[in-house]
Structures are given as structure tokens and as C-alpha cells.
Amino acid sequence: MSEHKMISFIITRQDTADSTPYDEEFEVPYRPNMNVISALMEIRRNPVNKKGEKTTPIAWDMNCLEEVCGACSMYINGKPRQSCTALVDKLEQPIRLAPMSTFPVVRDLQVNRSRMFDSLKRVKAWVPIDGTYDLGPGPRMPERKRQWAYELSKCMTCGVCLEACPNVNSKSDFIGPAPLSQVRLFNAHPTGAMHKTERLDAIMGDGGLTNCGNSQNCVQSCPKGIPLTTSIAALNRDTTFQAFRNFFGSDQA
Amino acid sequence: MATSKEFFYRRLHSLLGVIPVGVFLIQHLVVNHFATRGPEAFNQASHFMENLPFRYALEVFIIFLPILFHAIYGLYIAFTAKNNVSRYGYFRNWMFTLQRVSGVVTLVFIAWHVWETRIQAFLGAEVNYDMMANILDHPAMLAFYIVGVLSTVFHFANGLWTFGVSWGLTVTPRSQRISTYVTLGIFIALSLISIRTIFAFV
Ligand code: HEM
Ligand code: SF4
Ligand code: FES
Numbered sequence: 001m002s003e004h005k006m007i008s009f010i011i012t013r014q015d016t017a018d019s020t021p022y023d024e025e026f027e028v029p030y031r032p033n034m035n036v037i038s039a040l041m042e043i044r045r046n047p048v049n050k051k052g053e054k055t056t057p058i059a060w061d062m063n064c065l066e067e068v069c070g071a072c073s074m075y076i077n078g079k080p081r082q083s084c085t086a087l088v089d090k091l092e093q094p095i096r097l098a099p100m101s102t103f104p105v106v107r108d109l110q111v112n113r114s115r116m117f118d119s120l121k122r123v124k125a126w127v128p129i130d131g132t133y134d135l136g137p138g139p140r141m142p143e144r145k146r147q148w149a150y151e152l153s154k155c156m157t158c159g160v161c162l163e164a165c166p167n168v169n170s171k172s173d174f175i176g177p178a179p180l181s182q183v184r185l186f187n188a189h190p191t192g193a194m195h196k197t198e199r200l201d202a203i204m205g206d207g208g209l210t211n212c213g214n215s216q217n218c219v220q221s222c223p224k225g226i227p228l229t230t231s232i233a234a235l236n237r238d239t240t241f242q243a244f245r246n247f248f249g250s251d252q253a
Numbered sequence: 254m255a256t257s258k259e260f261f262y263r264r265l266h267s268l269l270g271v272i273p274v275g276v277f278l279i280q281h282l283v284v285n286h287f288a289t290r291g292p293e294a295f296n297q298a299s300h301f302m303e304n305l306p307f308r309y310a311l312e313v314f315i316i317f318l319p320i321l322f323h324a325i326y327g328l329y330i331a332f333t334a335k336n337n338v339s340r341y342g343y344f345r346n347w348m349f350t351l352q353r354v355s356g357v358v359t360l361v362f363i364a365w366h367v368w369e370t371r372i373q374a375f376l377g378a379e380v381n382y383d384m385m386a387n388i389l390d391h392p393a394m395l396a397f398y399i400v401g402v403l404s405t406v407f408h409f410a411n412g413l414w415t416f417g418v419s420w421g422l423t424v425t426p427r428s429q430r431i432s433t434y435v436t437l438g439i440f441i442a443l444s445l446i447s448i449r450t451i452f453a454f455v
Contacts, residue, residue, distance in 0.1 A: 078340065166349060169335040210263035213334060214415045215349035217341045229418075230425060237421020243260070 005030035007039060007088055008050070011058060012075075012098035013108045021105075025050035025094070036076060036083040036097065037062055040109075060109035067223065070158030074099055074109045080163040081223060083109075100163045116157045119179035123202045127192040139190040152185035152231065154224040161218035161228060173207035177218035180209055181231035187238070200235075200242040209235055266326045267419045269319040270412050277316050278409055282446050288453035292382035295453075299380060320363065327356045348411050355408040362401025382454070389454045402447045410440035 006027040014021040027050050028039045037060075044057040063069040065084045072083045075098040077091055088095070103111035129135055141149070155178055162168045162176035183199045186192035203209040209232065218228040245252070287298040305311060331353035338350050369388060374380045389395050414436040417423035423432045 164337075164341055166334045166337050166346070169333075171333045171335070204260040205257045206259050208257070208260065210260050210419075213330070213349055213352075214345065214418050215341075215343075216345035217337070217343060220341070220343050227426070229429075233418045233421055233424040233429070235421075236419055237424060239260070240421050243264070 008094040010094045010096045014105050034088040036086040059107040068156055070156030073158045073160055080160045100159055102163050102168050103159060113159050119175040123179050123183050124195055124199050125182040125186055127189055141190055145188060149185055149188045152181055152226060155226055160221050164217035164221040166215050167211050167213050174211035175207050177228040180235060181226060181228050184231040184234055200239055204239050209239055266323055267416055269323045271416050273315045274319050274323055275409050282443060285450045286446055288450050295382045324360050331356055352411050355404040358404040359408050385454045398451055403444055406443040406447060407440055410436045
């Protein structure tokens with residue numbers, strides 16, 4: 001045995017999208033201040049498992065390495081979180097890594113989060129400003145509102161809230177908390193509010209807002225501390241009024 | 254885009270759970286509480302309810318159809334969830350799971366209870382103090398009734414909490430916390446009322 005301190009990993013792997021997952025164990029030489037990704041890189045450099053057999057490098061997603069892109073989410077010791085900010089020193093060993101389960105696995109720890117991006121398109125999570133002429137700077141946002149809207153804008157579509165939600169699963173087409181909260185964000189924007197009705201109508205569609213069953217796991221799990229359940233309740237209020245407007249007609253068009 | 258059916262059904266499910274089903278539940282528990290004042294009082298109260306005008310219309314439209322819709326759609330909702338309290342053991346997630354479990358327990362209990370009382374009345378039996386006293390004479394039945402009633406009361410009280418969120422009445426964390434205390438109080442109060450009633454027959 002080497003005199004180096006080793007870190008042990010148990011990693012759930014899957015070779016293709018539909019093959020059966022299996023566990024493989026690894027040992028990685030310890031360096032100070034390692035995060036899970038640096039350990040994965042180490043395995044990639046030298047893809048040999050604990051038994052000393054040569055194996056394939058592990059596939060995973062990453063981009064920003066500073067917890068703003070959301071790409072590197074995975075189960076780390078039973079909790080879905082970002083592997084770039086998961087520090088090895090703070091984790092119990094063996095460190096267990098597994099892909100998130102509500103998203104289709106592409107390979108190993110890499111999952112396909114397309115459903116979230118599709119949902120963002122569906123709910124029009126943007127401020128439409130394109131036109132044939134310059135529309136000008138637009139109205140200012142009150143500072144108090146900006147403060148809470150800023151919190152909502154921190155969402156990085158990491159998928160952790162969908163993973164934690166008992167109502168997002170293969171039996172339901174619930175779009176999940178993240179895109180809903182984005183509706184609140186863009187409806188709060190002074191220019192975005194011009195399309196408020198369309199966004200509310202979109203989340204009143206199938207798989208929308210009413211699929212929330214208030215387990216509130218999302219707000220407990222979001223790495224950005226986004227007040228998802230406040231967003232959902234606020235949208236429940238907005239859609240209550242919107243439903244009446246849709247049914248009876250409205251003075252506000 | 255037109256509002257989907259799902260939104261309508263889900264909100265209808267939520268509304269029916271409180272009005273009329275929840276209101277009926279409270280009324281039912283309060284009237285039954287007359288049992289604590291003796292068989293006479295209970296029989297009188299239950300005769301009064303039996304002789305309400307439009308009895309069948311009230312039973313069908315205020316009780317039977319709303320519960321039927323709420324129960325069937327509720328089963329669908331309950332079985333589309335993938336409960337995960339073992340991984341996410343937060344308080345609200347427990348309430349989420351218990352809401353679904355208590356819904357199913359409540360359904361079994363209500364079905365049995367309606368069979369034993371209302372259907373038997375339809376078949377000619379007389380619903381009175383003695384009928385209930387006979388039913389609750391068996392220890393197993395007594396336990397079943399206690400579990401069933403507590404499950405129903407829990408489901409209703411916690412349902413009031415989710416109702417507040419579902420309609421956007423309680424939006425902020427503080428309002429939701431206060432709502433937790435209020436609905437907990439309702440759970441305790443209704444539990445005491447119904448347990449006292451049950452033991453009035455024993
Ligand atoms: C005495 C009978 C019942 C009463 C008073 C009652 C009441 C309620 C109330 C007030 C809610 C809250 C609605 C909301 O979340 O907005 C609710 C939710 C629910 N009920 Fe019932 N209920 C009863 C029977 C049942 C039965 C028999 C089932 C069948 C399984 C059921 C299943 C559910 C489910 C799954 C929910 C959660 C809905 C959600 O979170 O979206 N309930 N109920
Ligand atoms: S709301 Fe939070 S948990 Fe959900 S996707 Fe956005 S950052 Fe991730
Ligand atoms: S790599 Fe971007 S959040 Fe981890």
C-alpha cells in the first residue's frame with residue numbers, strides 16, 4: 001500500500017442510455033481542497049478501479065465549476081447537489097456518486113435535462129424585446145421588488161428541485177418548481193409583465209402549476225435558496241384570478 | 254391557450270374537499286357529539302337530521318357526489334406521487350405523504366362506515382344510538398373506527414393547510430407557518446370531539 005492517503009468512491013455507472021446500471025469502486029490519491037469533480041478528473045486521467053482493473057473513464061457534465069451553470073448535479077452521498085462545490089474534506093467516505101433519477105441518464109453521471117429547457121420555452125421564460133425598431137430602455141423596477149426578483153433569477157436549471165419533488169416522476173408530466181418560479185420572475189419584470197397572461201395560461205395547462213402537492217422538498221433542496229414555494233403559492237393566487245378572468249371575461253383584457 | 258381540464262379538475266378537487274365535504278364532516282362530528290349527552294339526545298339529533306327537508310337531494314349533492322369525485326380524483330393524485338420521505342424527511346414532505354395515506358385509509362373507512370349505517374338504513378334498519386353501540390362493541394371495530402376517524406380528521410385539517418396554498422390564500426412562509434399552527438389546532442379539536450363521541454357509545 002502506498003503511504004498516500006486515498007479517497008474511496010462508489011460510483012453508479014451506466015454504459016448507455018438503456019443499459020443496466022452497476023456500481024464500480026475507485027480509489028483516488030488525496031490532495032488538499034479537492035472537490036468531487038477534481039477526483040473524477042483524476043479517475044479520467046487514470047481509469048483504473050479499486051481492484052486494479054482498467055476501466056472506462058467516467059462521464060459527467062460540468063461547465064462553470066462555480067455553482068452557477070447547474071450542469072454538474074448528481075447524487076452525492078444520497079443528496080442531489082453540484083459536484084463542483086462538493087468538497088471532499090466535508091464528505092463522509094466512501095463517497096457515493098449516482099446520477100439524478102428523474103432525468104434520463106445519457107451515460108454514467110451525465111443526465112439529460114432537456115425537459116427543463118423545454119418547460120422554460122413553454123412558459124415563455126424570457127422578456128420579449130425584439131422588434132423592428134428600438135423600444136427604448138423600458139420602465140424601471142422598484143428596488144424592493146428587484147431584491148426578491150434577483151433571488152429568483154439565480155436559478156441555474158440544475159434540476160435538484162425536480163429531483164426532490166415527489167410529483168415529478170415518470171407517471172406525471174409535471175414541469176416542476178424551477179420553471180414555475182421563472183414565471184413569477186418574468187411576470188414581475190415591468191416589461192415581462194406585458195406577457196403575464198400568456199405565461200399564466202401556460203402554467204394552467206397540463207403538467208402545470210396545479211400538479212404541485214406542497215411537499216415543499218424543493219425549497220429545502222434548492223442550492224440557491226430560491227423561495228420556490230413562495231413563488232408557487234403566489235402563482236396559485238395569480239392563476240385563481242386568471243381563471244376567473246378567463247371564464248367571465250375581464251375589464252383588464 | 255385555453256385553460257386545461259387538469260387545472261379545473263384539480264381546483265375542483267381542492268374546493269370540494271373543503272366545501273361541501275369538509276363542512277359536512279364538521280357538521281357530522283358535531284351532531285354525533287350529542288352522544289356524549291346520552292342516547293336520548295343522540296337519537297333526537299339524528300332524527301332531526303334524518304327529517305331535514307330535501308334529505309335525498311342534500312345527501313346526493315352535498316355529500317355523495319362531492320366525496321365520490323374527490324375520492325376518485327384523490328386516488329389518482331395519490332398514486333401518481335412517488336413518495337420519498339426516506340430520502341427527504343422534511344416535515345412538509347411527511348405531511349404530503351400522510352395526506353395521501355390518510356386519503357386512502359379514509360376512503361376505506363368511509364366506504365365501510367356508509368355500508369354499515371346509511372346503506373343499512375336504506376335496507377330498512379334504524380340508525381340510532383343502539384346501532385352504533387352494537388358496532389363499537391367489538392374491540393376490533395372500535396380500533397378501526399378510532400383509526401378511521403383520526404385519519405379523516407387529519408386529512409381534513411392538513412387539507413385545509415394545502416387548500417390555503419392551492420388557492421393562494423397563504424403565500425408567504427410566515428402565513429404558511431401560522432396556518433400550520435391553526436390547522437394543527439383544528440386537528441386536535443376535531444380529534445377530541447370525535448374520540449369523545451366514539452367513547453360515548455362504549
Ligand atoms: C371526509 C372525506 C374527505 C375530506 C373532508 C377531504 C378533504 C380534503 C381537503 C380539504 C384537501 C385539500 C385540498 C387542496 O390541497 O387544495 C384534500 C386533499 C386531498 N385529498 Fe381529500 N378529503 C376527503 C377524502 C378523501 C379521499 C377518500 C381520498 C382518496 C384517496 C382523498 C385524497 C386526497 C388527496 C390525494 C389530496 C391531496 C391533493 C393535493 O395535494 O393536491 N381525500 N382532501
Ligand atoms: S430552482 Fe434551485 S434547485 Fe431548482 S433548478 Fe433552479 S437552482 Fe436548481
Ligand atoms: S459545473 Fe457549473 S454548477 Fe457545477
